[in-house]
Amino acid sequence: MNTIVEARFLGPDTKLLRIVAPPIARKRKPGQFVIARVHAEGERIPLTIADADAEQGTITLIVLGIGKTTKLINTLEAGDCLEDLAGPLGQPSDIQNFGTAVCIGGGVGTAVVFPIAKALKSAGNYVISIAGGRDAASVILENELRQISDEVYPTTDDGSHGFHGLVTDKLQELIDAGQRIDYVFASGPVPMMQAVAAITARYEIKTGVSLNPIMVDGTGMCGGCRALVNNQTVFVCVDGPEFDAHQVDFDTLMLRNRMYREQEEASLDAHQCKLEAHADMRRA
Amino acid sequence: MADLTLKERLNIPRQHIPEQDPQERVRNFQEVNLGYDEETAVLEANRCIQCKKPQCVDGCPVLVDIPEFIQLVVERRFREAAAVIKKDNTLPAVCGRVCPQEVQCEATCVLSKRGEPVAIGHLERYVADWEREHIGIQIPEKREPTGKRVAVVGSGPAGLSCADDLILMGHAVTVFEALHALGGVLVYGIPEFRLPKAVVQAEVDALDQFGVEFRTNYIIGFTETVDELLARFDAVFLGVGAGLPYFLDIPGEHLNGVYSANEYLTRVNLMKAYDFPRSDTPMFDMQDKNVAVFGGGNTAMDVVRTSLRLGAKRAVIMYRRTEAELPARIEEVIHAKEEGVEFMLLVSPIELIGDENGWLTSVRLQHMELGAPDASGRRRPLPIEGQTEEIPIDAAVIAIGNGSNPIIPQTTPDLEVNRWGNIIVDSQTMRTSKKGVFAGGDIVTGGATVILAMGAGRIAAKSINDYLNHPDVW
């Protein structure tokens, strides 16, 4: 169960995993996610379903190794299994023919954007994709985006690849150049989504964002994933993860995402050695 | 001892169940109650005067034949005693530990009119533990396979007991569970110190032996819909519980350090956050902290006592009525007090206050008084104008109950629910508005008890059996 059939790095810490999960592959819609656990003492973490192949019964996850669990996942290879995999969870993305849609991904957020860009394209939109990263290596899925977008703009903070600047700078440039935009979808670090929302609010462009709070069960049972949207408490796992960007309280989301920072660092340190040992073992 | 006179029986004092010392147990997660030994159980059983018209049975939601099983304990025929209980209660080791006996069987026991009732719960637990430890959970006779297939959704007490009865009736049963572990609230909610996981696991293992198939990580509605289940099963039982925590709807609920009881308990019990970083799930560091728990039910008691075990300096129940109205089992309140839990009564939180980094620092409380009884028959708490108080706290846990989870109703349009989202059933048969679909437990009643969920699962099993025999009559 949950066997990995393909595992390869897309960037330094970003790994693509294709996993056998026929029921999830059959049912998932763009915008949905899974909850995964790596081992019996593992935590439950949400991961967006970046792509799926119903016929082959596989789903694709793209994981940025930043915490203990994501780093551990990124040591897995083809043939390994995940302990648990549950899904698809969350509400599917709002896919319509808006006209021209700009899809913006920051870092691993591009993995969230990809399936939605693909679906927006199938729905008849003119799709412009912006995939940002710190440097050339952290821009992911550029080739995949080219196949399903009408225009693609990689952006890097250091100018090592594509447009030199932030994704929002590119968005602003498009707007200034008179590009007609009917819909924007963004996913990435909270400050990035907040900045996108601030720009599109000014131009009154309908904007969707996919939120990434800390989750436990992913089924609405714990309320740990709560966020403030339109001044109401929502449970991101069952009410979202996609929301109207102009109604999201990003500041609260950002503070909540820091809740376990200390513990996570401690745990990461404690396990870093273990991970390294593990990796050495694999190489040997 | 079998031929004691009535007077002699009445003179036996209620036998106390041995417990871990309070000082000791607040530092561990092991079970608080240690259970009777054989002699104590037999002595306690001898207190039962074997009423001609036993009132205790009427007090039991599933009508266990209490005097009969107690008589068998007197005769030390424990195997048969277990069989008697199991006719009506499929989860006696669980119910013996967590039922609110003081408002059920023990409330109606005639001895309670003059003194202390027979310790029916402790005896039930003794018998169930004896069976599990001495002979293993017995596999009752199973009927010939019927060739019918039933899907049971949810592995809490409702789902487990429904699966148990259906498999013994000869139907093929598959249980679908959204989480990675089986047992529902019994494993993610109720802590180890009250209900050891091993007790629940033994029940699950027994069902596994009987031939029930289990599918974890399977969310009905998402992984497969109820309609899709109906295409490959002859009937569906929904025992999905009441898992959608209520919040207070006051300012500050999004501060770090604020939890729902479900999240708090799930992190500790299911995800073993008490063992962080050996287990991967983190938890707010309770060491030497002040913790406030809002609510007065079993869940609130579980959270507040868990907090002490995680090292909290001060753990306080903040409840808006008085002690007399606390909905928790009396034993939990007593244990909590022994362990050093503080009770602030007649207070209601109106604001949670935090620092600039989004961490909780204090709670503003409104002092309350009791007014006239409300719809529930309990006196309604009313704010005393102008009397508020701010108390510094580091963590707050909201334990004020659960609404119903929206996943199944949202994905099953023709399933009727009431305005709180609870599935509507015929109470005699547990049939829903949708042909072939039955429901029971907390998803129907709202948050209730293990015994009621178990009872509902069994009524549903019987009615599913009737339906499978006569599918045209709906």
Ligand SMILES: Cc1cc2nc3c(=O)[nH]c(=O)nc-3n(C[C@H](O)[C@H](O)[C@H](O)COP(=O)(O)OP(=O)(O)OC[C@H]3O[C@@H](n4cnc5c(N)ncnc54)[C@H](O)[C@@H]3O)c2cc1C
């Ligand atoms: C902390 C706490 C303490 C309690 N203490 C007591 C006590 O001392 N005594 C007592 O009698 N009662 C107590 N209760 C109440 C009691 O636990 C519940 O009434 C009882 O467990 C309800 O049983 P259930 O089978 O209806 O649901 P649950 O036990 O909630 O089980 C439902 C299961 O269904 C699963 N599920 C939900 N949705 C889906 C889906 N779409 N697909 C698949 N699976 C799904 C859930 O993950 C869960 O495992 C307590 C409750 C809590 C939370």
Ligand code: FES
């Ligand atoms: S993750 Fe628990 S409710 Fe959303």
